[in-house]
Amino acid sequence: DAGITQSPRHKVTETGTPVTLRCHQTENHRYMYWYRQDPGHGLRLIHYSYGVKDTDKGEVSDGYSVSRSKTEDFLLTLESATSSQTSVYFCAILGDPGNTIYFGEGSWLTVV
Amino acid sequence: SQQGEEDPQALSIQEGENATMNCSYKTSINNLQWYRQNSGRGLVHLILIRSNEREKHSGRLRVTLDTSKKSSSLLITASRAADTASYFCATAPNTGTASKLTFGTGTRLQVTL
Numbered sequence: 001d002a003g004i005t006q007s008p009r010h011k012v013t014e015t016g017t018p019v020t021l022r023c024h025q026t027e028n029h030r031y032m033y034w035y036r037q038d039p040g041h042g043l044r045l046i047h048y049s050y051g052v053k054d055t056d057k058g059e060v061s062d063g064y065s066v067s068r069s070k071t072e073d074f075l076l077t078l079e080s081a082t083s084s085q086t087s088v089y090f091c092a093i094l095g096d097p098g099n100t101i102y103f104g105e106g107s108w109l110t111v112v
Numbered sequence: 113s114q115q116g117e118e119d120p121q122a123l124s125i126q127e128g129e130n131a132t133m134n135c136s137y138k139t140s141i142n143n144l145q146w147y148r149q150n151s152g153r154g155l156v157h158l159i160l161i162r163s164n165e166r167e168k169h170s171g172r173l174r175v176t177l178d179t180s181k182k183s184s185s186l187l188i189t190a191s192r193a194a195d196t197a198s199y200f201c202a203t204a205p206n207t208g209t210a211s212k213l214t215f216g217t218g219t220r221l222q223v224t225l
Binding site for chain 2: 035040041042043044058092099100106
């Protein structure tokens with residue numbers, strides 16, 4: 001357990017509505033990540049952060065934005081949710097030893 | 113596109129048998145890692161092997177890395193029902209930040225009694 005908490009854990013929302021997922025960590029790690037997991041695609045990186053206000057795009061960033069105003073919180077926002085964004089979203093941090101990723105328990109999002 | 117591709121996609125064995133999963137990747141790497149995911153849970157780190165290493169052991173796990181073939185294998189010896197899970201390889205690039213891991217699509221392992 002690397003002190004990662006995701007919220008909400010489950011959410012059903014309607015197409016076109018905004019959705020924000022929150023990732024909270026308690027151990028002051030610099031790097032934080034948002035992945036999505038879909039059958040047949042494995043885990044794909046959406047966005048990541050390497051410090052407060054420092055973020056960069058991953059492999060599947062279209063339709064998503066992120067913010068990190070505090071070290072401990074990394075927010076993922078779907079500005080206008082679409083059915084293709086139905087997925088399981090995992091937050092992760094880069095911990096010790098170096099290059100080891102620790103994952104949260106996931107957020108199940110269904111867009112109807 | 114995925115950097116790592118696991119093979120097979122699914123594997124079913126009996127308790128006590130060995131399970132071998134393979135991972136192929138496309139570009140130069142700094143290290144390769146294996147993760148495990150139980151159903152409905154997040155991924156858990158199992159083992160990391162660096163690009164200058166050829167083999168690594170951790171308990172019942174044995175990982176090999178062949179950088180010339182851009183491939184790795186994960187061997188779980190004397191499998192138990194509790195090993196039932198999905199297993200993913202992940203690669204860290206050799207250039208730029210080594211903190212961006214790319215995951216494969218995973219191997220689903222079923223261990224039956």
